[in-house]
Amino acid sequence: MFTKKGRIPRDAARFEIESVDDSTARFRPFEATWLRPGMQVYAVDPMHRDALVARLRIVRADSARLVALVTAQVTKVTTDHFLLAVKPKVPWYRTRRFWWGAASGGLVGAAGAIVAR
Missing domain, CATH: 1.20.5 (Single alpha-helices involved in coiled-coils or other helix-helix interfaces)
Known part of the structure; x- marks a missing residue:
């Protein structure tokens, strides 16, 4: 799992995917107020030691949910996967x-x- 600057840190925030459409995933940010539209998040499979499933970009913030658009994927994103987000410096x-x-x-x-x- 690589970002533009190297590996995704182990302390990256982890979010549960609530629902998945053809090309979007919805999730709740809870206390992570630093998540903004335009940020990149990564879908990982916890059953396969956090193997990278897809890259997504947050496109919209609804009342209590964020919507992320799949920009690249290895396999289909499901609700069994989790999203990882790296807090910006x-x-x-x-x-x-x-x-x-x-x-x-x-x-x-x-x-x-x-x-x-």
Whole structure:
């Protein structure tokens, strides 16, 4: 199972497929608020050690469900399969760790400047 950047991580979010049409699959995202239309998800077969079944792209978000369109498949997607989604990386400047470091560094620098006077 490969993505553009390598293997799908083991901690990828796993979702149960509720229904399957000819070319779409519907699933509930539950707490995964980071899922958006345009993201790629992967259908895997848990009976065959998570063998890759298909690649899908999320095309629509209904009230409590997401609809994903099959873009490439090895075998037919069924409700026995699961979807894996990789959470996108957050840019470094949007992380809490960066801002805590910037704020504490600013405070230490300001305190050092005051003491040096």
